[in-house]
Amino acid sequence: MESTLQPAAHTEHDRYRALYKEHRNPFVRWAQQRYHVEDEEAHDAFQEAVIVLYRKSSDGGLAELNCSVRTYLFAVGKNQLLNRMRVLKKQDALQDDFDGILVADPGIKGMDGQEKEATAELVRQRLAELKPDDRRVLELYYLEGNDMDAVAEAMGLKNRNVAKKKKHYALQRLISLVRVVKMLAL
């Protein structure tokens, strides 16, 4: 079956980009008033907040959200600022306006930063070796965060089940390529 390899019309990333554009400036104003931080610091903190929300969504954790997306993003953004200012020993300047909202650590347990980076790099290299439609199905699902219906539509496949099967095959191929390299490295 030939696939058309069209880009997804509206990817999940578009949604997060729109969220970011909608709430960034209000967050920056709020952060500057409360904590007297520079623009750049506030931008970075809010970017991290959107990334945390994205990771939570891709791990199926959005259902646990017990507040509005805006409140959640502000709470995570505030925690990011708090962490940065702790590093700079400025924690006295901070107040806890969003107590009670649980913000998970976005890191993956059991893998340190360096190992994660090395694995991501290895996966990036092997991904480039896959056939274009195998690579595309994995990009649409894992890198762009689309659901199976959107993947099927973007690739011109009959339905989500066909797309899911294709994703499984492509992922198996990628795993075996990554494994070969890891075995050689041992």
Add this chain to the structure above:
Amino acid sequence: MEEQQNDPVMERTIRYVENDMDVVERAAFEQELAKDPATRENLAAVRNTISGLKDLGVERLRKELRSADAELNGRGMAGAWRKWWWAAAAVVLLGGLGWWLMPRDTPQALADHYAVKEEGLPVLMGTSPRVLDAIMNAYKQDDLATAGQLLELAALKDPTNDTLLYFTGVVMEREKKYPKAEAAYARVPGGSAYALRAMYRGALCALQESRTDQARVLLQRVAAGKDAQLSERAEDLLKRLDRL
């Protein structure tokens, strides 16, 4: 089209990681996990790869958010620009002068900047060593002379083999024998899995030889090709060449 191969064991492991199992199947899998080291090894491989893919997704989103920053900052700057347009105009003029005085791109500098490292093929660890394994072993150990000799010998037996032609080009390129590398890349057939990579590398070799027109022709074909990453690089490089 290549036959799609499914490995039911890996398929099941993927479904476990992605929470795509009912309670009974999940419990059975977890029992097996407790007993069988191979299942645990499969699970680690699946988790690592998926985690790597998701990290690449995060990296991509981060870039998109940075470009959203640029848009938002640009919008915010419009007011400031009106207010301080004299100062801004002076900065632009000085910047322009600085740019004019700065050293410009050269074809060779662009070729170096856009070079893509060729990792080589995985070496199989079977009991009967193959010629290609020996070539890849030498290549990965940076023993380009041996890799080149073995490629030459192998090409005598199979002169149209696309893998041999492509890696002959790679070895020649790394030895800075650009015309020979370009000739080897040009012989990789259009239908080969290496075709686009060979064209891209051929274009970089042409740039090293200052033949920008030939490089452009090859890069335009790569840009129109189906390899998204190479296509993006080729388009970017074409834009830089237009500014030479």
